[in-house]
Amino acid sequence: MGDQQEAAEEMELRRGPWTLEEDNLLMNYIACHGEGRWNLLARCSGLKRTGKSCRLRWLNYLKPDIKRGNLTPEEQLLILELHSKWGNRWSRIAQYLPGRTDNEIKNYWRTRVQKQARQLKVDANSTVFRDAVRCYWMPRLLEKMASTTMHQAADPLPLHHGAMAAASSLPLNSHQQEACVPGGTGGAGNVYIHYGPVDLSPSTSTSGGSTIAALPPVPCFSELRWDQLQSSGELDGAGVFDSEMGSLDLDGLDLGPAEYYSDSTLLDYLNSSCTGSTMMMMSGGYNYSCGGATDGDHGSTWRADELCQAAAIKIGEWGGGI
DNA sequence: AAATCCGACAACCGCATCGGA
DNA sequence: TTCCGATGCGGTTGTCGGATT
Numbered sequence: 001m002g003d004q005q006e007a008a009e010e011m012e013l014r015r016g017p018w019t020l021e022e023d024n025l026l027m028n029y030i031a032c033h034g035e036g037r038w039n040l041l042a043r044c045s046g047l048k049r050t051g052k053s054c055r056l057r058w059l060n061y062l063k064p065d066i067k068r069g070n071l072t073p074e075e076q077l078l079i080l081e082l083h084s085k086w087g088n089r090w091s092r093i094a095q096y097l098p099g100r101t102d103n104e105i106k107n108y109w110r111t112r113v114q115k116q117a118r119q120l121k122v123d124a125n126s127t128v129f130r131d132a133v134r135c136y137w138m139p140r141l142l143e144k145m146a147s148t149t150m151h152q153a154a155d156p157l158p159l160h161h162g163a164m165a166a167a168s169s170l171p172l173n174s175h176q177q178e179a180c181v182p183g184g185t186g187g188a189g190n191v192y193i194h195y196g197p198v199d200l201s202p203s204t205s206t207s208g209g210s211t212i213a214a215l216p217p218v219p220c221f222s223e224l225r226w227d228q229l230q231s232s233g234e235l236d237g238a239g240v241f242d243s244e245m246g247s248l249d250l251d252g253l254d255l256g257p258a259e260y261y262s263d264s265t266l267l268d269y270l271n272s273s274c275t276g277s278t279m280m281m282m283s284g285g286y287n288y289s290c291g292g293a294t295d296g297d298h299g300s301t302w303r304a305d306e307l308c309q310a311a312a313i314k315i316g317e318w319g320g321g322i
Numbered sequence: 323a324a325a326t327c328c329g330a331c332a333a334c335c336g337c338a339t340c341g342g343a
Numbered sequence: 344t345t346c347c348g349a350t351g352c353g354g355t356t357g358t359c360g361g362a363t364t
Binding site: 015016017018050052053056057060061103104107108110111112115 | 329331332334
């Protein structure tokens with residue numbers, strides 16, 4: 001009898017895509033009772049779903065601060081960097097991309113990044129592919145970011161003010177709030193500004209305060225948790241965003257000497273030993289400086305457009321469009 | 323115009339971990 | 344200390360819509 005009843009209840013459980021009515025039920029219940037206790041929620045809300053399903057639907061789709069739309073080049077860059085460090089730790093990576101879910105990041109990796117690896121006929125976790133990402137994909141993303149920034153700089157609309165206001169109104173979870181106040185490193189560098197698919201209407205500028213207004217206009221990186229990573233020591237110097245200076249220093253993005261971009265095949269380059277270089281992108285001129293890190297000498301310097309042009313050529317030779 | 327392919331993403335499943343009794 | 348339910352995480356599958364043939 002008990003088994004039959006359980007089986008009958010099992011039969012009633014809904015699966016597959018959520019309907020608008022189910023979404024409304026779930027949102028209303030959470031609005032009244034808050035998140036958590038998912039099994040209780042599933043029983044009491046009238047939803048014929050498992051607690052797991054309710055939790056997933058809320059976290060991945062219904063939660064108000066979920067960000068919609070394509071991943072920005074900045075977000076892609078951060079995913080590549082963090083994945084190279086942590087592997088498939090999707091939830092951990094997601095902590096550093098506000099509004100993005102682990103599921104979304106995982107899907108991005110599987111559909112975009114692994115696709116590139118397949119086209120190149122290498123394993124996505126192989127050293128060769130990781131080096132290819134660092135040497136060619138990341139510069140390409142940086143190029144996109146640079147062009148976006150320059151475009152925004154040329155835009156007469158006061159984008160920054162609207163975005164700052166939007167940022168000030170966006171809630172942070174407890175973990176993120178903690179990260180906003182790293183001990184002993186106060187100052188403007190610890191204030192997060194949200195750019196991207198948020199309401200950029202200047203009319204929304206209500207608060208934000210003088211602290212935000214005093215920030216330098218460095219729109220592309222500010223949304224991400226570079227300084228959270230820096231303050232927590234997570235990157236161990238592998239990627240540091242200096243909010244005050246407005247510069248990004250990605251140690252380990254080994255670009256190698258200039259002749260590699262013209263004279264060598266990519267495989268020759270990847271097979272060569274050129275580790276430990278430092279790549280630095282300055283917010284003003286977008287210059288990359290490359291060279292051996294052992295002596296602290298950054299060597300020769302190229303402009304971003306030159307470098308990315310070379311990278312794009314190499315990517316084209318490989319037949320791997322980004 | 324119809325059929326097929328393919329990419330993107332939502333959703334499910336199994337396992338691991340955590341925390342309270 | 345052990346058990347068990349709740350929750351979290353990562354891998355995988357299913358579905359849908361746009362692109363291509």
